[in-house]
Structures are given as structure tokens and as C-alpha cells.
Amino acid sequence: MTAMSNAQVEMDQKYMTYVSASAHSRRAKKVEKLRTLALESIDNAKFKTIDLPKYKGDNTLRQASIDYIQFCYRIFNEDYSKIVNMEEIAEQSVDQMQAFLLLEEKASEKLQEASQSLSKAEKDFAAKYSVNLVDTKNELSDKMGTAGKVNKYCDRIYIIFFKCNWEDGQMFNALNAHKVNDAEQARNSLIGFANEGLEALKTDSLRGFQGNPGLAAGCREALQFYHSMAQNDIPKLTDFYLKEENFDKIKKSLEAKGSKKTKEDVDEYNKSVKDINTSVNSFNQLNQDLNKRRQEVVENWEKAEKGFRDELIPYYK
Secondary structure (H helix, E strand, C coil): CCCHHHCCCCHHHHHHHHHHHHHCCCCCCHHHHHEEEEEEEHHHHHHHHHHHHCEEEHHHHHHHHHHHHHHHHHHHHHHHHHHHHHHHHHHHHHHHHCCCHHHHHHHHHHHHHHHHHHHHHHHHHHHHCCCCCCCCHHEEEEEEEEHHHHHHHHHHHHHHHHHHHHHHHHHHHHHHHHHHHHHHHHCCCCCCCHHHHHHCCCCCCCCCCCCEEHHHHHHHHHHHHHHHHHHHHHHHHHHHHHHHHHHHHHHHHHHHHHHCCCCCHHHHHHHHHHHHHHHHHHHHHHHHHHHHHHHHHHHHHHHHHHHHHHCCCCEEE
């Protein structure tokens, strides 16, 4: 049994190194080299285990270990490969991001279930041969378990932030393209997502993780900004585009009249020029302020997320 366990030591270490680095970077592609090293160590563990003999003709533990190792290889080779590939498109929509986070969660759950199955096989084998297992603290196992719980909590908070951040991007893309109706739809969706998220953050399961409210607080701060901006500031930007559209109509109407334009027509045009010039200055200032504040909100969120993960997810090298 010790030989079986020793065959997996390096594999478990490389596995945890990858999981830890991936969790702290939130970019699986950046730590792809570590996944390759994990796959190599899993392969080595398989060959070491295959080389071990049966115990008195009993192959149950040896086969359970081989099955576990091969299962880990499939998860790292197939599931985590899909995660890396999905990462490229996950931020293109809320649905794709949810699918991406679900795939990460399922991969982690599969590995935990496989580990539990192997643990049961070890206990059954020990009981069969009257071996007294000493239940010692497993630091590696504890770190794996902690990382899984923190990742699941972080993903639930992250999708709340992502919905608002993504809708914010859609709204400003529409504004930059002067598509007022699309911007208004995105604005209403953003308010809805922000309200929904702020309510979710009040629940016991999300307001904090094991007494640590840091990530929820960072998300709440971002959502409050998005809600306030969509509610109070964006209507001023869309109002400018409506004024601009009206100004263009007045200008074209005046030009179409040519020599037939009246003094009233000219006065109306001159007044609209003055109004639009004033509005341009206000629009540019507000747009500049919003872009700066939006950037600060994203930076503060990223700082809060990194700080939370760094504090709660064990580093492993």
C-alpha cells in the first residue's frame, strides 16, 4: 500500500502545482506548461504502478490505483484542454462564460469523486487484510480541497460581476456606434443584472467565505457603480445623441431651403448650434469621467479577486 501511494507522490505534487497556479492566475493558458508537466508525472505514476506486483494474487488495489491515475490523465488531457480552448471565447457572452465556469467546476468535481473512490478502495483493501490505517493529516489533500471550495465560491461571485461588466461593454459599444435603442436595451439589462447581483450578494452563501467578505465587497462596489452609472449617467449620453440627431435634421432642413430660408429658420439654427456646442463639451467631459471610473472599477475588482485568492488558496510549488 505504501508503494502504491509513493508511486503517486510526484503526480499529486505536479497536479496541485498546476491547480494552484491556474487558480491564482485565472488564465489557464498562462500555466499550460504546468499542465504538460502534470501529464508527464501522471504517465510516470501509471508506469510505476503497473510495475508493482499483485498482493497474494489480489489485484484490486493495484487496479483501482491504475484506474484512478488513468482517469486523472483523461481529465488533464481532455477536460483541461477544453478549458484552455474555451478560455479564448468565454468572454464573448454571458452564456459562454457560464459554460466555461461550469466545465471548470465539473472537472474539479470529477477529480474529487475519483480520489474518494480510490480512498474507499484503499480502506476496503486494508480491512480485507486486517491492516490498521492511521488517519494522518494529508497536507496535499487539504490544499486540494481548499482550492476546490474557494474556486467554486469565486466563480459564483465572478459570474455576477461578469454579467454587469459584459453588459457595460455592450452598452458602450452601442453608444460609440450611435445606436441609441441598442444602448438603451443594454442599459436596462445592466440595471437588471446589477439589482439581481446585489440581492444575491446579500445571501448567506455569497456574502462571505468562511468569514471573509473581501470578494463579495469588491463585487458589490463594482455593481453599485454600474447601477448608478446606468441609472443616472447614461441617459445624459443618450440624450446628447438625440440632440445631435435633431441638430442634423435642422441643419439639413435649412440647407434644403437655400435662398428661401427665413430669419426664424436662421435663428433656430443658430440656437441649435449654441446648444449642441454646449452639449458636446458636457458630453465629452462626462464620457471621459465615466471611462476613467469604469477602468478604476475593473482594476479594483481585479485587485480584490487576486487578494482574496492569494489569501485563501494555498500556493503549491
